[in-house]
Amino acid sequence: MTQDTASPTPTPPPTLAPAGALWDVHQPVGRRSLLLAAIGALLGLGIAGYGLFTAQGTRTASIPAEDAALVNAIPVLRADLIAQVTALYSVPYAQTTRSQRQKVLDDMVREELYVQRGVEMGLSNDDIDVRQALVQATEGQIAQDAATAKPAEDELRGWYTAHRAKYAxxxxxxxxxxxxxxxxxxxxxxxxxxxxxxxxxxxxxxxxxxxxxxxxxxxxxxxxxxxxxxxxxxxxxxxxxxxxxxxxxxxxxxxxxxxRPVATPYPEARDQVLRDFLADKIARLQEGNKRFLKKRADIKIAADLQ
CATH class of the missing domain: 3.10.50.40 (Chitinase A; domain 3)
Known part of the structure; x- marks a missing residue:
């Protein structure tokens, strides 16, 4: 006795919603939900990115009009810059050159970096409450480090040979x-x-x-x-x-x-050679320290002073 087996009913192929029905809110369409979710995610990322790169404390944040620069979010006031430029060059600020203003601003940024470094080193305002004293203390630490390493005699003689004209x-x-x-x-x-x-x-x-x-x-x-x-x-x-x-x-x-100039013999010039050698070493260390502090700092300069 044979048994008839019914053939399976074929599944109809899925049909795509008409293009006009994609945005018809009265019809449930899966693609519409995915598109809306993707658009929302992109908008969220855009808003977050804008906030991230324009928030205070980032390098792209705008600088307030009253500031010439920000050093780790600490302002260097434009009024102080104007006063220092005017005092240094003895002319009205408007008559100074761009390079003159940039030089003074660079010195002010360096001073602020040294002040902040002095605080890091433990030079608190309870003992030193003057900015210049903080700067001098930071520079003094560098000078002390340079002076404690006594140069060898051949180093001094090499310096003397390279700068012989200075000792004539x-x-x-x-x-x-x-x-x-x-x-x-x-x-x-x-x-x-x-x-x-x-x-x-x-x-x-x-x-x-x-x-x-x-x-x-x-x-x-x-x-x-x-x-x-x-x-x-x-x-x-x-x-x-x-x-x-x-x-x-x-x-x-x-x-x-x-x-013609007459060279001073090394034994007679040795004391001056030692002073000059150490002064040059201190200057190079201070310049290296300045570059290091600038590299790790968050420094923003007003657009008109860049």
Missing amino acids: SEGLMTLHEWRVPAGADPQRAVAALRSGTAPDALGLKTTGRVDDGEEFYFAAHEHLGTRVFAVARGLADGAISNPIPSPDGVHIVQMIRNT
């Missing part, structure tokens, strides 16, 4: 600087001067830059400029230079007397 007597020179007339042959003028011909007979005129008699090397350098001074310092007493082309014509230097 100041050179002196007495000279004339002549300008060759337009159209004249500079080489013939030099040859005539070396043979003893008077400058007036050659039509040479002084530039007026070194006519005050004996000059220290640093003063002669300032008056003559780097190029002409480099030629002059190499001349012996009574020597005449070769023609020196310059923006205002061809010049000739006539050296009357050149007293």
Whole structure:
């Protein structure tokens, strides 16, 4: 006896809701719920992100108009900046340059960093209640760290060798600087001067830059400029230079007397070498400490002062 088996009824394929029914609130549509949930999540993330990156204490937060900067949320007042810039440069704030304002602001930020660092080190306001004292105490700690490490003798000798000119007597020179007339042959003028011909007979005129008699090397350098001074310092007493082309014509230097610097021997200069070595070390440590404090700090600068 055979038994008839009924074939299973096929499941109809799912039908998609018409496009117009997606937003019909009277019809339950699963896709609409998913879309609304996704839109809500995106809006929430956008609002949270805006709040995160504009909240006070973040680097993108705006700076109040009365502040020039914020250092770890501590304000550097614009009024204090204006007062310091005016006092330092002795001109109204509006007449100072952008670089001058930035330099003063950088010093004020550094001061605030040092004050905060001083508090971290335990220099409380109960003992030191003046900002400058906090700054000096922080700098003093750095100087103490540098001074406690006694430099080796070869380090001092290396410093002396690298800065030998600093430990020499100041050179002196007495000279004339002549300008060759337009159209004249500079080489013939030099040859005539070396043979003893008077400058007036050659039509040479002084530039007026070194006519005050004996000059220290640093003063002669300032008056003559780097190029002409480099030629002059190499001349012996009574020597005449070769023609020196310059923006205002061809010049000739006539050296009357050149007293060159004399280096101070290391044993005599050692005490000064030690002071200079330590001062340079302290300056480098302070600069490194400043970079470290800036790197870890949250510093915001007003847009007009950046």
